[in-house]
Amino acid sequence: MENTNNNHHALNRIPASEHRIDESKICGQARHVVETLLKAGYEAYLVGGCVRDLVLGIEPKDFDVATNAHPEQICEHFSNSRLIGRRFRIVHVYFYRNNIEVSTFRAQTSQTKANSQSSTAGANGRILRDNTFGTIEEDAIRRDFTINALYYDIENSEVLDYCHGYQDLQARKICMIGNAETRYREDPVRMLRALRFHAKLDLAIQNETKGPIKPMGHLLSEIPPARLFDEVIKLFHSGYAVRCFQQLEKFDLLKVLFPITHEALNHDESFSSLIHNALKNTDARIRNGKSVNPAFIFAILLWRPYLQLLEQSNQQGIPHAEGAWSSGRTTVLDQSTVTSIPKRFSVTICEIWKLQNRFLKKRSHKSLRLISHPRFRAAYDFMCLRARSGELDEENCTWWTQIQTVSEQEQRKMVDQNNRKPRKRKNKQSL
Ligand code: ATP
Ligand code: MG
Numbered sequence: 001m002e003n004t005n006n007n008h009h010a011l012n013r014i015p016a017s018e019h020r021i022d023e024s025k026i027c028g029q030a031r032h033v034v035e036t037l038l039k040a041g042y043e044a045y046l047v048g049g050c051v052r053d054l055v056l057g058i059e060p061k062d063f064d065v066a067t068n069a070h071p072e073q074i075c076e077h078f079s080n081s082r083l084i085g086r087r088f089r090i091v092h093v094y095f096y097r098n099n100i101e102v103s104t105f106r107a108q109t110s111q112t113k114a115n116s117q118s119s120t121a122g123a124n125g126r127i128l129r130d131n132t133f134g135t136i137e138e139d140a141i142r143r144d145f146t147i148n149a150l151y152y153d154i155e156n157s158e159v160l161d162y163c164h165g166y167q168d169l170q171a172r173k174i175c176m177i178g179n180a181e182t183r184y185r186e187d188p189v190r191m192l193r194a195l196r197f198h199a200k201l202d203l204a205i206q207n208e209t210k211g212p213i214k215p216m217g218h219l220l221s222e223i224p225p226a227r228l229f230d231e232v233i234k235l236f237h238s239g240y241a242v243r244c245f246q247q248l249e250k251f252d253l254l255k256v257l258f259p260i261t262h263e264a265l266n267h268d269e270s271f272s273s274l275i276h277n278a279l280k281n282t283d284a285r286i287r288n289g290k291s292v293n294p295a296f297i298f299a300i301l302l303w304r305p306y307l308q309l310l311e312q313s314n315q316q317g318i319p320h321a322e323g324a325w326s327s328g329r330t331t332v333l334d335q336s337t338v339t340s341i342p343k344r345f346s347v348t349i350c351e352i353w354k355l356q357n358r359f360l361k362k363r364s365h366k367s368l369r370l371i372s373h374p375r376f377r378a379a380y381d382f383m384c385l386r387a388r389s390g391e392l393d394e395e396n397c398t399w400w401t402q403i404q405t406v407s408e409q410e411q412r413k414m415v416d417q418n419n420r421k422p423r424k425r426k427n428k429q430s431l
Contacts, residue, residue, distance in 0.1 A: 030063035107134030108142030
């Protein structure tokens, strides 16, 4: 039976006395965009994740605006705007270090409408293109989850709810609008979004919405790799990467998104602990407002598959430097068939890996040149995580930590001291 429990609710207006949104959390630029469109005689609302977050009392990450103005009409009112998107034509209004996404109300594209000119579904039900303008109600029900289909009317300080989303948010539930299976087939990325909101907002996923994720997870492999890369980064940069990763494992999606990582993880406690520690670190950095680099996470997730290739190339007698580059390249290319990895990141990933070997060389003064390598920081953090996960002697991390804090003279002394120590047998992972 079609699950339509969330669909076609009458408009529910939630007044300020009830939703208690703190309007100071609304970004001034988003407010400016809405007010400009209102002044020009259009309807305009804040919409989506920002309204959800405002109701939850969380600072929204970005602000989206929905309006009945058409894309060209929107552009007329903002000199700092650009029409973007092939699948959906939306407008970005640019401000210093921020942009507000403005989209025209759009009608839901379902398979029943698939034959119309402006919306196209693939043979598997996936929406490939849709640009049918619609009413605000239609715009609401084409969104993914009820909690993401709320509108904020700035003029009246009211939340507008067409999909029962406000109550679901109060009940802390993630519910798909319409039939979950159909909606996942239209766009499998919604599965990743459900898991991300669950991990980040600590909301439960309603059973009907959760049920199809495992059996339908394989559909993610049909998503273009560039989009999957973006979605994966959103998971790992959500501030809740540890929980997102656990969700991916729980719903068998890791094997779809990171097949070689999944395979290497099998019974490898130390790799699992490396990933866990790295994601925990990422979460802490994000919470402390520090920068994070996608290359680092990919370097971690692909480390074991890379090592396996490197080991093979060592066994074949290929010189280390050559083997490291070719193993790195092959590993990155392999993953790129699922989630693309932009060139600037793949170069960094390979550098982080290649530098690992140099942390084991502490007996020559030349080895200290490593500290001034542009990738030293990332490679050093990577090496310390390896040490913490039991893959390397902790002493490596201590030594390289200390050497950064002492004078040049002291550095030389530290190297000389190493030369007085008897050589240890090479660590198993000293690749
Ligand atoms: P956040 O920005 O916190 O990651 P969000 O819900 O705002 O979460 P966005 O990607 O910014 O996510 O999208 C804005 C809104 O667009 C969503 O809230 C939802 O209403 C709609 N939306 C986004 N992606 C989809 C999708 N795949 N299917 C249907 N609606 C979507
Ligand atoms: Mg958003």
